[in-house]
Amino acid sequence: MNKYFKKLAIPYFVWLYVLAIIPFVIMVILSFVNNEGLDFSKAIFTLDNFGYLTTSSTVIAFMNSLFYAVIATLTCIVIGYMVAYAIFRSHFKNKFLVMTILILPMWSNMLLRIEALKNIMEPHNIITDILSKLGIHVSLDIAGTPLAVIIGLISTYIPFMILSIYTALEKIDYSLEEAALDLGLTETKKFWKVIFPLSTKGIVSGSIMVFLPCMSGFAIPEILGQGNILLIGNVIDQHFRNMNYNLGSLLAVVILIIILGAIFLVSKFDKEGETLL
């Protein structure tokens, strides 16, 4: 196929450079200047923006983002692995149906789902209302708390982790499990020594798919944190809304560098390029 279709890839190179790389360059430039919006006519080169990076609010926002992302990711790994493994081990005739059940919530608009969560987390909400009509009185008051944000993050992103781990588990050759049993390992040992090590690719790619959006998202913390909790995404959003492109770009560049760093680390860890999706 080679010689005929090589040129098909060229437009894609161009497209990606224009829409992914050039914006990055623009953002870098913006970080180094001081100007109004995108009007470069009165631009002054400055390093002031970098000073902003060290202000406490920025650092706190970064730390927050990291904190929430790490906690959400770790929780998703533990819970997600158990769910994925249970599906893998189950005798369900139809694993496809189980996959459907996992993906179904993703078809509802994410903002709507988050808003629904927010409602439930308030003491008086539609569910407590119905329950109280049935005579059951419960209430939760966690809206605006860190727990709310974490629950929101997990609820939204755990299907990615489950799917990722499940795909990795399915790829494991069944004869490897039989070989482990044959060599004297009990089911538990077989899991830790054979199945788990061979599923790490799934855990890694699942973690990326959870960690990155958690760290950089702003909708979930904004809605569930009710403005109390600021993550980096919120900060960037605010800057851009205030037309402060310079600071916003700088922060965006920092995030991008972190992401690229993560991708780079992963590609070192997995040379065949199988990890991502």
Next chain:
Amino acid sequence: MKKVLIDLKDIVKTFDGQTIVNHLNLQIYENEFLTLLGPSGCGKTTTLRMIAGFEKPEAGVIIIDGKIVNDLPPYARPVNTVFQRYALFPHLNVIENIVFGLKNSSYASKLMFYGEDNLIKEAQDKYPNKKITKHLLNKLINEKIYQDAEYAIKLVNLQGLEYRKINQLSGGQMQRVALARAIINRPKILLLDEPLAALDLKLRQNMHYELKEMQRRLGITFIFVTHDQEEAMTMSDRIVVMNDGVIQQLGTPKEIYNEPVNRFVADFIGESNIIRGKYIKENEIEVLNKRIPCVGYKFAENEIVDVVIRPEDWDVVSLDKAVFVGKVISSIFKGVHYEIIAKVEDVELIIHTYEEVKVNDQIGLKVDPYEIHLMRVAQDE
């Protein structure tokens, strides 16, 4: 009298309503090379997997070392398996694969394996001033495990490849790793599920001799599954020919080859001519419209029998000395011999001979009475 290691009693196994193993009875002795031979679907692999513990029979019992093991999980059974596609762990290198079983067994198992008293004594000799702790014994056990691994590697001729990654090995090398990984556990019984199927011809033939040697050297029982009858003949002490989940014949390679008990076995093993004939009286049969002498069988007078003559047992003689005369339909040079198909009395016979015979020629045939084999005709044939 050899000891019975495995006793399969009345084993029945079904899949999806089909009976794969049909009331199988088989006794397997210590220190023998036994082959389960048969076409695809005959139940040989299923039987092997039931012995290993990966399948459970619906009826019957599997007795290993005098105990019923039907519900014993595979990890507890004193058997090890070499899988058809080797099942080597891709995340471990060669030596890690080999020591996998021993390293991951429990401390109690390790003590049992090496002998607790021996270990303590060895530890005392090796570390005379130290207190004998679990930690110390573990260290000693680890050393012994890796020594065993080196021995196994030597046994299968893989020296120098200890730290290779599995995906850098050739098919033959992978197969040896699989072997080493199994035998390091010193099983009394080694199960081999068509392990040579993926190798090319020359390599496979070499492995026949190596496996046979290994079995002799280790002194353990090998249960080998294959559909290749040449393989079975080369290596086995006894062959179990199976079809449709039933044992067709059990015997030494010689017995199976020279005295097949039914049409299936005669057809499956080597090539043969099976001609309907009649047992006239002792030492005389009638076949292809001629009466010829035949030694060693007793049937009822005038009973219909199947006459089996191997292609290489036909003697090609000049027409005046011939008992049977036929016309050559095909003559193909096979390297070692010519394969002739000749028509005698409307029956096509396969004959192997060293001399060239041309198509459409007449051919004269004779057969030694000791080389004729008779089989009872089954009711439905």
Next chain:
Amino acid sequence: MIKQYPGYEQYEVANIEDYGYKEHRLTKKIFKVFRAIVIIFAVFLMYIPIFTIFLQSINSSTITSEFGQITFKWYANIFDKGSLLTAIRNTVFISIWATLISTVLGTLFAIGISTLERKAKRHIMLLNNIPLLNADIVSGIGLMLIFSSLIHIFPYFFGWRTMLLAHIFFTLPYVVLSVLPKLRELDPNLFEASLDLGVKPYPSLYKVIIPAIKAGIFSGMILAFTMSFDDFVISYYTTGNGFDNLSIWIYSSMGRKSLSPSVYAFSTLVTILFFILLIITNLLRGRKQYHENH
């Protein structure tokens, strides 16, 4: 609790402990219970939002914290409410077009990529990953910046055109990633066989390669549509001229506290629709296998 084997009483039944193993029945049971709890919790967490949405969609009260009576008026209302319907229409328009364009282009690009040498392939795959892994906000801002710079050429650029471009931008990688593995698994001789039989390269592509990879194309298409339909941040930054998609509409309505319950109805409808579609595809697949087996 040793199993009995009638007819073979004279033989001892092997016990797992004879071989150095322990049974651990209790531990296993406890773990099983624990695992069941975790799984139920996970499923609960994933489904409570859409369940709540469903309740809201049949809630007669517009106060979201109170439940009045069961009503279906919000479902009918979807088609009345001006801005919601417009937003829905916009979303469908953008998503369908973006999906179609990305699927076609993505497939062609994937074919091109599959023919590259290692270095070039790695280069472009790295680039391909950027839209996928990049934070939505960074992508959105980046696209906005570059579209802004083009505003001198196209004064009214911002609007559905920019949103469409943005959606194509972030859906293409999904299609590429779905199609590439299928291309890798392809029989290398297939294409050559077609040429050998006298069919020219591009028709061969269409007649032979595309059908062989259609599973990948299909799953890429579904993935692209899902990602596009639900998108918020990127759309938010790349739209203009009042062109709202559903997510933007929801976000701004939430901010103004004027969220119409019809949107809950719509969301529930979409969920049900996709559920039915998945069941149908599954049934069709089952039927196909049944026919193949018999």
